[in-house]
Amino acid sequence: MTFESHEYDVVVVGAGGAGLRAAIEASRQGAKTAIICKSLLGKAHTVMAEGGAAAALGNADDRDSWETHFKDTMKGGKYLNNWRMAQIHAQESADRIRELEQWGAVFDRTPQGLINQRNFGGHTYPRLAHVGDSTGLEIIRTLQEKGIHSGVDIFMEYTVSHLLQSDDGTCTGCVAYNRVDGAMHAFSSKSLVLATGGITRCWSVCSASWEYTGDGHALALNAGAELIDMEFVQFHPTGMVWPTSVRGILVTEGVRGEGGVLKNSEGVRFMFDYVPDMFKGDHAETEEESTEWVRQVVAGEIATVRRPPELLTRDVVAKAINKEVAEGRGSTHGGAYLDIASQRTPEEIIAKLPSMYHQFKELAGVDITKEPMEVGPTAHYVMGGVRVDAESQESTIAGLFAAGEVASGLHGANRLGGNSLSDLIVFGKRAGEHAAKRATEVEQPKLDNTDIEAAIAANLAPLAREGGENPGKVYDDLRNMMQDKVGIIRKEAELESALDDLKGFATRVGKTNPGSSMIYNSGWHQVLDLVNMVDISIACALAALTRTESRGGHTREDHPEPDKGRWSHTTNVIYKKDGNIVISQEELSQPPAELEKLLDRTKKEDEK
Amino acid sequence: MTDVKMSIFRGEEGEGEMVDYTIGLDEGMVLLDCIHRIQHEQEAELSCRWNCKAGKCGSCSAEINGKPRLMCMTRMSDIIEETPEDEIITVRPMKAFPHIKDLVTDVSWNYEMAKAVVPLKGPEETDWVFSQFEAERAQEFRKCIECFICQDTCHVLREYRKFDEFGGPRTMVRLANFEMHPMDQEDRIPEAKDEFGIGYCNITKCCTDVCPAGINITDNAIIPLKERVVDRYYDPIKMIWHKITGQKLRT
Numbered sequence: 001m002t003f004e005s006h007e008y009d010v011v012v013v014g015a016g017g018a019g020l021r022a023a024i025e026a027s028r029q030g031a032k033t034a035i036i037c038k039s040l041l042g043k044a045h046t047v048m049a050e051g052g053a054a055a056a057l058g059n060a061d062d063r064d065s066w067e068t069h070f071k072d073t074m075k076g077g078k079y080l081n082n083w084r085m086a087q088i089h090a091q092e093s094a095d096r097i098r099e100l101e102q103w104g105a106v107f108d109r110t111p112q113g114l115i116n117q118r119n120f121g122g123h124t125y126p127r128l129a130h131v132g133d134s135t136g137l138e139i140i141r142t143l144q145e146k147g148i149h150s151g152v153d154i155f156m157e158y159t160v161s162h163l164l165q166s167d168d169g170t171c172t173g174c175v176a177y178n179r180v181d182g183a184m185h186a187f188s189s190k191s192l193v194l195a196t197g198g199i200t201r202c203w204s205v206c207s208a209s210w211e212y213t214g215d216g217h218a219l220a221l222n223a224g225a226e227l228i229d230m231e232f233v234q235f236h237p238t239g240m241v242w243p244t245s246v247r248g249i250l251v252t253e254g255v256r257g258e259g260g261v262l263k264n265s266e267g268v269r270f271m272f273d274y275v276p277d278m279f280k281g282d283h284a285e286t287e288e289e290s291t292e293w294v295r296q297v298v299a300g301e302i303a304t305v306r307r308p309p310e311l312l313t314r315d316v317v318a319k320a321i322n323k324e325v326a327e328g329r330g331s332t333h334g335g336a337y338l339d340i341a342s343q344r345t346p347e348e349i350i351a352k353l354p355s356m357y358h359q360f361k362e363l364a365g366v367d368i369t370k371e372p373m374e375v376g377p378t379a380h381y382v383m384g385g386v387r388v389d390a391e392s393q394e395s396t397i398a399g400l401f402a403a404g405e406v407a408s409g410l411h412g413a414n415r416l417g418g419n420s421l422s423d424l425i426v427f428g429k430r431a432g433e434h435a436a437k438r439a440t441e442v443e444q445p446k447l448d449n450t451d452i453e454a455a456i457a458a459n460l461a462p463l464a465r466e467g468g469e470n471p472g473k474v475y476d477d478l479r480n481m482m483q484d485k486v487g488i489i490r491k492e493a494e495l496e497s498a499l500d501d502l503k504g505f506a507t508r509v510g511k512t513n514p515g516s517s518m519i520y521n522s523g524w525h526q527v528l529d530l531v532n533m534v535d536i537s538i539a540c541a542l543a544a545l546t547r548t549e550s551r552g553g554h555t556r557e558d559h560p561e562p563d564k565g566r567w568s569h570t571t572n573v574i575y576k577k578d579g580n581i582v583i584s585q586e587e588l589s590q591p592p593a594e595l596e597k598l599l600d601r602t603k604k605e606d607e608k
Numbered sequence: 609m610t611d612v613k614m615s616i617f618r619g620e621e622g623e624g625e626m627v628d629y630t631i632g633l634d635e636g637m638v639l640l641d642c643i644h645r646i647q648h649e650q651e652a653e654l655s656c657r658w659n660c661k662a663g664k665c666g667s668c669s670a671e672i673n674g675k676p677r678l679m680c681m682t683r684m685s686d687i688i689e690e691t692p693e694d695e696i697i698t699v700r701p702m703k704a705f706p707h708i709k710d711l712v713t714d715v716s717w718n719y720e721m722a723k724a725v726v727p728l729k730g731p732e733e734t735d736w737v738f739s740q741f742e743a744e745r746a747q748e749f750r751k752c753i754e755c756f757i758c759q760d761t762c763h764v765l766r767e768y769r770k771f772d773e774f775g776g777p778r779t780m781v782r783l784a785n786f787e788m789h790p791m792d793q794e795d796r797i798p799e800a801k802d803e804f805g806i807g808y809c810n811i812t813k814c815c816t817d818v819c820p821a822g823i824n825i826t827d828n829a830i831i832p833l834k835e836r837v838v839d840r841y842y843d844p845i846k847m848i849w850h851k852i853t854g855q856k857l858r859t
Contacts, residue, residue: 040657041719042754043665101736104728106746106789113737131747137664138750148723156719180708209659243636249662358822359662362681363638472648515653519620520709523652 001456003175003184005447008034008153009439010432011174011189013160013216016044017136017421018404019195020143021096021428022435026193027150029436034153034187036160036176038211042144045197045209045405046424049136050252050355052118052128053425054418055093059110060117060126061302066090067598068124073419074591074599075278076122076313077383077412078552078562080229080571083591084390085410085427093422096429097129105142107131111300119257119297122313122416126297133252133353139421158185160215161528162455163192163223163400164447171223171399172445175455179525182518184459186452190442191399191435194220194386195428198405199536200233203379203487204479207239207250213529214536216406220386221535221581225395227574228408229384230536231543232553234415235488237317239378242333246363248378251338251356253417255373256310258352259294260340262321263372264329270336271309274320283309294343315414315552318377322488325376335376341369377488381420383411383553384543387573392434393427399438403431413552462527468513471526478505478533486541491557495545499538506534538581543572546583612684614642614697618654622707626698633684639699640668640679643711655710663820666755670711671700676757678820702760717771718756721779724803730791738790749785749829751821752778758815758825764808775804777815777825784829787836801837806830 010026012019015037026033037044056069069090074081101107101115107129108116117126131138148154157179164173164186173188196216200208221227238251256262264270275283283306284290290308297303310317321336331337340349346369350357353368360366360373385408386395393401404424411419462471485498509530514523549563550556562568569588574581590596612633615626629650631642640658647654659665661680668679673691679699691697705713730736758777764770775783783804787796800806811834813826823829839846 039659040667040715043659043667045659047665047753048660048662098734102728102730102734104786104789106743106750109738109740109743113739114735116740131750134664134751137753141750141752145722145727148719149727156716180712209661209665211659244634245637245641246661355664362663363683364636470648470652472644472652476648513652517653517709520655520712521653522647522655526652 001184001460003186003452003456005186005188006034007188007444008032009189010034010191010193010435011036011187012193012195012432013174014044014195014197014404014406015041015154016046016195016197016404017139017143017424018428018431019044019193020140020147021425022193022195022403022432023152024143024146024150025429025432026436027152029433031436031439034155035147036155036158036174036187038157038159038179040156041154042140044140045211046136046140046421048207048209048250049139049421050133050250051120051254051257052130052135052418053093053097053139053421054120054123054127054416055097055129055422056090056127057094057097057115057117057129059114063302064125064127066094069093069127070595071598071600072123073410073416074412076414076416078414079412079568079599079601080551080588081412082390082409083589083595087595088390088430089410089419089423089426092426096422096425100139100142100425103142103146105138107138118254119307119311120253120417121256121311121317123418128257128418130254132351133254133355135421139425155185159525159528160219161459163219164451165223166445169224169397171397173447175452175459177459180520182521184456186447188445188447190439190444191401193431193435194400194402194406195404195431196406198382199540200379200382202479202482202533202537202540204476204483205239205248206379207236207248208379214532215529216402217385217539218532218535220395220397220400220402221539221574221576223397223400224576225397225400226387227385227539228387228571229413229543230382230539230574231547231572232383232413233379233540234314234381234383234553235318235377236380237314237321237377238338238375239380240364241331241335241374241376243364249359249363250378250380251373251375252353253314255338255340255353255356256308258340259298259343260310260338261290261308261343262310262317263337263339264324265331266329270324270329271312271317271320274316275309275312276316279312279316283307283312298344313414314417318488319555321376331374333374335374337372338375339372341371381405381415383413383415384408384540391430393431394434399442401431401435403427413554459528462512462514462524463516463518465511465513468511469508471509471512471514471523471530474505474508474512475526475530478530478537482537486537486544489555489557490544492545495541498541499545502534502538502541509534535581539574542581542583543574546572612642612688612697614699616654616710617700618710620707620709628696637684638680639672639682639684639687642684643679655712657712664753666753669702669755669757669760671702671760673698676702676760676818678755678757681820702756704760704766705756715756718754718759718778721775722782725779725782725786726794726799728786728789728792729794731793736791742790745788746785746790748823749781749788751823752781753821754778755820757818757820761814761818763812763814770805770808773805774808777830779804780806780809780833781823781825781829784833787833797836797840800833801841806833806837809834
């Protein structure tokens with residue numbers, strides 16, 4: 001089959017916040033830049049982010065500082081973070097937010113007319129710049145408009161299927177197919193930035209769109225790059241649970257940031273009973289104290305009492321809801337009740353949480369200004385991903401960069417809400433900058449037609465199959481299996497069984513029949529995505545099996561406590577060896593003394 | 609589980625036919641769930657766009673029973689209720705745009721329009737100060753999810769095909785966003801009149817009626833822009849004011 005060739009200094013794969021920010025920066029540095037994205041521009045997963053972007057602007061509470069943001073991020077990540085990424089993120093996010101404002105983002109304001117900031121789980125002070133509960137839309141639209149006026153070429157509805165490499169392994173470009181007409185394209189690039197987002201489509205209850213099939217993770221893995229922290233998957237505590245067809249759709253943490261409380265079927269605010277030792281003393285211990293905190297925040301005062309326990313980190317809240325349901329105190333449809341109606345006026349709820357109001361009204365027939373919502377955990381985010389250099393975001397493969405959710409390190413074992421949107425713009429910019437810099441130092445790669453033709457043949461193979469399963473069936477079965485065996489609570493036998501099952505899924509994927517059309521054939525696209533989903537599910541299950549402790553977004557029923565020994569300072573590294581996905585462990589780098597003293601590890605050391 | 613029947617347009621580049629499908633229905637399902645069920649159980653090749661499945665991304669626009677709307681926010685219980693008993697539920701692609709396949713259309717013209725609008729031009733200094741009240745005037749327009757349902761509905765585009773002369777409601781919303789932005793220093797009025805043909809809109813409010821983001825397109829975006837165009841180009845006193853001062857006269 002013929003293909004069209006393209007040459008760029010920098011190719012960015014993905015057009016969410018990280019991809020757009022990387023492309024804007026690369027182009028600003030003078031690089032000839034292209035974005036390749038699976039969907040139409042502006043539809044990437046960033047659009048679904050709700051609560052806000054964390055940055056220590058100090059507008060809503062001037063006690064905030066980058067040092068506190070750093071401390072909160074490390075603590076939320078259970079100290080498995082890449083300390084240097086956490087430092088860069090905390091130091092640079094405020095400037096990245098200010099820059100968005102100048103590019104057209106209209107954030108909600110403080111009474112003084114500055115960018116307002118809201119409270120979120122794990123953040124000591126109100127820190128999230130936001131627009132109601134649709135901050136992701138604001139950020140992606142702003143970056144999209146900046147991007148189209150930055151001279152970036154955009155290949156919409158193209159999927160990158162293979163990376164191209166020189167003999168020494170350097171990334172030299174990629175092969176992509178146009179989803180609309182099935183045409184094949186080869187891109188030569190001096191630098192390639194993966195900004196493909198996450199993997200949570202591998203679970204049946206998730207908050208992700210169809211795009212989240214781990215493409216970037218799999219491309220990197222197959223190119224020989226290392227993935228780290230793949231066992232850490234964030235199950236967001238509050239997804240919709242009913243009706244079944246909307247199960248998993250996100251309910252923003254902003255509901256709790258605005259004062260929403262969690263109750264079980266007995267009407268008990270159960271989060272008071274789930275405060276882990278490492279957070280003891282940080283949160284309100286009575287309903288009165290919680291109520292007073294909400295009153296102060298609503299009145300625009302500086303909070304002098306402690307925040308409600310509903311604002312504990314996401315891993316803690318998700319596991320608490322899971323336990324309440326397991327012990328028979330769940331809501332009618334198997335979740336918990338999230339109640340904002342009893343805490344704020346209908347006018348305030350509609351002003352602060354407009355999209356939640358509409359989402360529940362239109363999809364569940366529930367009026368959240370009058371009734372509680374039913375919520376439960378939903379696969380939301382993967383902390384693990386491509387191992388990158390903290391400064392440049394370059395992976396362990398020369399010329400291959402990664403930014404945003406596909407990259408790993410910043411969030412450790414658990415990501416704080418609001419730290420994702422800021423991650424995108426901080427490290428998107430850095431990836432674009434360093435990708436452009438590399439482009440000034442290397443020659444335009446000459447592509448090898450043999451590799452391109454092999455990639456194209458692999459892409460076209462499913463269309464030639466006679467008979468076979470509908471890929472949708474394999475897709476549904478894979479997601480149900482991952483939900484059952486590699487879900488929020490894991491155990492050894494189930495993880496081993498999942499790894500066994502995944503071998504079977506790899507075989508089944510190879511025999512699916514998506515029909516023969518090349519024109520916008522969703523079934524064909526799904527088969528190619530499924531190949532990635534299987535690889536990444538193996539990586540996740542293997543890492544989860546290996547880590548014999550519970551920490552952040554990884555909980556083992558057979559090892560329920562955090563390990564005070566080896567696992568508290570050890571990282572799982574996943575890579576391919578002789579075609580197989582394998583794992584090894586590495587000692588985690590520890591922060592230098594001047595940063596160490598910012599952390600409150602003492603409580604961690606006391607942790608039982 | 610009950611069954612529901614619906615008729616979906618199948619074909620390429622406008623050529624094709626309505627094909628009937630029977631789908632098992634669970635409580636709370638939306639129309640997009642039915643499309644997915646057909647893809648996974650009957651017809652892997654059936655084409656549609658979708659992303660968030662929560663009314664936030666604007667990908668899954670289609671004409672359901674002849675009315676443009678988002679498939680992900682259309683509950684089957686409502687559709688069954690609105691469809692007369694002797695009729696079948698119909699799902700067609702957006703009519704205003706060139707057809708690609710099944711429910712997918714070529715919406716690239718909208719992206720060309722987006723690129724043609726001059727971006728925000730604000731002061732160089734950071735930490736802009738403006739009130740929540742001022743913010744909200746622009747924020748209403750920034751809620752747009754770019755589903756292009758307003759464009760599909762607007763008869764100037766849909767029936768009269770004025771794609772070369774008129775930017776459509778989405779473009780007017782974008783212009784209004786900048787025009788009402790408290791820090792924008794660019795003059796948007798000549799753009800609205802000459803580049804994007806705001807005069808073509810005869811304020812029938814069809815766009816406002818179908819907007820899934822609830823933006824009051826006609827009253828809050830188009831009419832104020834039209835008034836400013838009239839003031840600038842057709843009101844002699846304000847024309848002179850603008851000539852002398854070079855300033856926008858906020859009305």
